Amino acid sequence: MQHWLIKSEPSECAFVDLQRRGKRSESWSGVRNYQARNFMRTMQLGNLALFYHSSCLEPGVVGVVAITRTAYPDPTAWDKASPYFDARSSPGNPLWDMVDIRWHTDFSTFVSLDTLRADNALQDLLILRRGNRLSITPVTATHFKRICALGA
DNA sequence: GCCAACGTTGGC
DNA sequence: GCCAACGTTGGC
Numbered sequence A: 001m002q003h004w005l006i007k008s009e010p011s012e013c014a015f016v017d018l019q020r021r022g023k024r025s026e027s028w029s030g031v032r033n034y035q036a037r038n039f040m041r042t043m044q045l046g047n048l049a050l051f052y053h054s055s056c057l058e059p060g061v062v063g064v065v066a067i068t069r070t071a072y073p074d075p076t077a078w079d080k081a082s083p084y085f086d087a088r089s090s091p092g093n094p095l096w097d098m099v100d101i102r103w104h105t106d107f108s109t110f111v112s113l114d115t116l117r118a119d120n121a122l123q124d125l126l127i128l129r130r131g132n133r134l135s136i137t138p139v140t141a142t143h144f145k146r147i148c149a150l151g152a
Numbered sequence B, C: 001g002c003c004a005a006c007g008t009t010g011g012c
Helices: A014-021 A034-041 A114-119 A139-150
Strands: A005-006 A026-028 A048-051 A058-072 A097-112 A135-141
Touching: A005 A014, A005 A139, A014 A034, A014 A048, A014 A058, A014 A114, A026 A048, A026 A139, A034 A097, A034 A135, A058 A135, A058 A139, A097 A114, A135 A139
Parallel strands: A005 A048
Antiparallel strands: A005 A135, A026 A097, A048 A058, A058 A097
């Protein structure tokens, strides 16, 4: 099974928001990058994703979420009031997709970006690459387990 | 707020 | 198809 890392700005969607929703899913909309979209399209039901807070005081992994619905058209793309509006997308010809996610696991220990960088076992982690900006990246099972161990 | 890195756009 | 300009991301 494939594992993932997804980034979110806590001001947009913080992990605590997903915790509050409990078993109710949240749609993961607003992805406007082709590479990230294509990764999203390969996500399968039950896949697990590390939830990473970016653009904040303490960037890092805060917990794990599960994919509860595979990719389907993102309606915010044709909502003129949405900050993610894209005139090229329409209900008849959707350009962007979203998935649904749900809270899965809390980390008892926050795994900071510094911690990730300092870990010898995580040197190949895509998110640690220079200039990496992808909001969705695949993570190997080994890396996934390692990061969960750091957060346990 | 700065700036490096990268994706996208659009003129040619 | 090239590539410069521009916008965005995201750590610091």
